[in-house]
Amino acid sequence: MKCPECAYVNPDKVRFCLNCGRKFVSGDHSQQDLNSLFYEFAQFVDFVPRHERSVEPKFQNIFSRVFRKHSELEAERLFIVGTALTTPKIEEVKETWPKPWLFARIFLIALIVFVGMYLGVSWFRNINFIPGLIIVGAFAVPITTLTFFWEMNAPQNIAVYKIIYVVFIGGILSMLVALVFFDILKHNINPITIGIVEELAKVITVIIFVRNIKYRFVLNGLLLGAAVGAGFAAFETAGYALRALLSGSIHNLYATILWRSILAPGGHVAWAALTGAAFCLVQKNMDFDSKMLLNPKFTRIFIIVVLMHALWDTPISGISLIVQIVLMILSWVMVFRMIQIGLKEIANKKVQLYTKPAGSES
Incomplete structure (x- = not known):
């Protein structure tokens, strides 16, 4: 479909130009619908039939689309959310439970790459594959878990670029902040102080990112917190994997990556997501105050x-x-509860918008 405005060639059945935003008007929609650019975008990217959507946090509902066949075009459409053109207004956001599926594809791709790296090291005895094996092994599960949080971000107001930025900058910044605290504590390091230091370092980093008025939703805090936690977890796992390798045992390297990957979803990623969401829950639309x-x-x-x-x-x-x-399960029970709170927040904001007196400020 060639755009008459900019001559950009779009995929078939697109309802607006992906280059300039020009609407391809048809007679199938009401004028009110056509006044919303995101209506066209939502029809373009939303492949979930309405009767399949549910507000109930049931696993069979949330993960119902994981094992279905999806085209590359569907994945590409997901990656264009969060931009100035594709971020919906609050009244256009769906407060029902999303149906994430891309995270499973991300994990499968990472697993295939990791197996390739493993064969390069163990079968062909080529040490050049070791750095790639450590990097892929450290990032695979944290990024997969982060993709799930990204798909669950119903406001769709955070672009992929921003997430990548927070993973790397937020991850290293939170680790450096933690090292400063550990240096202050010196010999008073135990499980309690480790928990306080690392979680405080991550929440300080998350607050830096969610202070932007654009990211005040609870689901935004959940996502940006998960991004910081994913970076922290991946960098930490890479460090432990290298230590295992330097101990002289390649089997310790594999064991370190395996067990830390299995437990990664219930560790730093989930914990930082929870504190990020909790901060957004109290911040709302107010400027940052330490009393929060x-x-x-x-x-x-x-x-x-x-x-x-x-x-x-x-x-x-x-x-x-x-x-x-057990702690991992408990963490995810809290995560799903926080997602539910985030979806209710969106529903309440929509109600407030619709009941606002005429002529009042938005």
Whole structure:
């Protein structure tokens, strides 16, 4: 479909030009619909039939599209959200549970690459594959988990570029902040202080990013927190993997990557996501104030996360792995609860918008 405005050649069935935004008007929509550019965009990217959408947080509903066949074009359409052209107005945001699926494809791609790196090291004995194996192994699961949070961000107001930026800059910044705190503590390092330091470092970094008025939704805090946590987790895993390799055992390297990958979704990614969402829950549309950190809605989540982190790092003979699995499950119960709160926030904002007296400020 060639755009009459800019001559850009678009894929078939596109309802507006992906280059200049020109609408391809048809007689199938009302004038009110045509007044919304995002209506056209939403029809372009939303492949979820309305009868399949559900506000109930049931696993069979949320993950119902994971095992369906999806084209590359569908993935490409997902990656264009969050720009100035494709960010919807609040009244156009759906407050029902999204149906993420791209995260599973990201994991499959990363797994294939990791297997290739593994064969290069173990089968062909080529040490040039080791750096790639460590990098892919460290980032695969954190990025997969982050993609899930990105797909669950119903406001669709954060672009992929921004997420990549937060993963790398937020990840390294939070680690450096944690090192400063550890240097201050010196010899007073134990599971409790580790939990406090690392979670405080991550939440400080998250606050830097969510202070932008564009990212005030609870789901935004959840996503940006997950991005910081993913960077922190990946860099940390890469470091531990290198230590395992320098110990002289390639098997320790594989074991480190394997177990840290299995447990990654319930660790730094989920914890930073929860504190990020909790901060957005108390910040709302107000300017940042340090008193917000004393708000019970935030402190309650932060304390729970710190305690989970401390318990996670506490060596308990014989049952440490079981404890970590239980904590991972608990973390995701809280994550889904926070997603539910975020969706209700969107619904409430839409109600307030529709009930606002005529002539009032938006």
